Amino acid sequence: MGDDVNPLVLRVATLSDADILLAWRNDRETRRQSKSTDKVEQSSHVSWLTAVLNDDDRALYIGMDGDEPVGSVRADRDAEIWTLSWMVAPTARNRGVGRRIVDAMIARLDGEIRADVRIGNVASMRIAERCGMTQMDADNDFTYWRMKK
């Protein structure tokens, strides 16, 4: 699924994406699957986004399907290891967007890439696998995925 639709383009996120990112982040399913499951308030979200956009060790992109923002993917670098996280707009799920934004992000990175996926997040585990990552470990809450490029 997803290979026969428009190519999906990643563009760098900006502060004007604050509202959509907050809406996606506070979506019930996103919260359920995130490390921090609390609802995020607008003021702390804008501070967080400003810090991310100004940090050379963090890359935040919006996946665009034509004119429609359909998801976001972030890469955080720590000691030369990139950790990825992603979310798809609630209205754009189940049509291959998740896999395509993660693929496009990985294409921009070199070195070691990781993702921590909550147990039960079957779609994200499948995304990690389809994008070339291998599950290295798991604990009670998370599965730990890795690849080298």
Ligand SMILES: CC(C)(COP(=O)(O)OP(=O)(O)OC[C@H]1O[C@@H](n2cnc3c(N)ncnc32)[C@H](O)[C@@H]1OP(=O)(O)O)[C@@H](O)C(=O)NCCC(=O)NCCS
């Ligand atoms: C999880 C999430 C990213 C999935 O995005 P999506 O665009 O709907 O996923 P895709 O359509 O790319 O599907 C990914 C794969 O999972 C499969 N899949 C989806 N739901 C599934 C389910 N319930 N059970 C089994 N497989 C499932 C799809 O068939 C697809 O597999 P394929 O590539 O072999 O066809 C999206 O639902 C989301 O944003 N959820 C909330 C936030 C979140 O979970 N973020 C990830 C944190 S690591």
